[in-house]
Amino acid sequence: MGAYSKLQAVNEMLLFSGETPVNSLTASTGVDTSIAIDILDQKTLDAQARGLANNLTIRDYTIAAEGRLNLQNSSTIISANMLTPVESSHKDVQYARVVTKNWGANTIPYFFNLTDNTDIFPAGTYTAELMLNVDWQEMDTPVQKEIVMQAARQYQMLTQGDGAVDNYIAQLELYYGAKARGSDVKSKGYNLFDLHQNAHKATSRNIRHDRSKSRFPNLYK
DSSP states (O other), X not given: OOSOOHHHHHHHHHHHTTOOOOSOSSSOOOHHXXXXXXXXXXXXXXXXXXXXXXXXXXXXXXXXXXXXXXXXXXXXXXXXXXXXOOBOSSTTOSBOOEEEEOOSTTXXXXXXXXXXTBXXXXXXXXXXXXXXXXXXXXXXXXXXXXXXXXXHHHHHHHHTOOHHHHHHHHHHHHHHHHHHHHHHHHHHTOOGGGGSHHHHHHHOXXXXXXXXXXXXXXXXX
């Protein structure tokens, strides 16, 4: 959970443009504040669209009979990637390329077999990786800060257009962007040494030595 509230984020954007902070985002706000909120929302979606540790999940979809494989609760889903291999009926292709279609405000998206040009799948259980559109407060603090810098830079250029301020915010954007990516990689638990068991043991701080296999076992008695 992030430490920055959405109100704090918008006020920081306003301050970078030399504007007066607001006390609430729910009460009637001016045009400038509404623009700042829209920019922040767009930058938030942009950040989540690259796939964060806190918005990626694995879900199973089961159909009892042959038919369409729909994505339920699609209002919180940014994108979906089929993980289960789907065999193609084409003689020259073993596995089909599966995409999603029918995204919209009042529609239900579904998986589509692009190779065979069909939305009908055999009965069974299919595993997919979903990218979710999570709320502002559910993102990590470093990611929030990076988004604020991106939004503040765009807002400042739209409202003031000051080159010196833009250069200053650009430097902050690079700094907080690096922190955000580092935090996200740490949250995902990626480790190059995990690919090899012995390398993982060599780098793990949680390793426990077997004293019975020591060259000098009597030292531990």
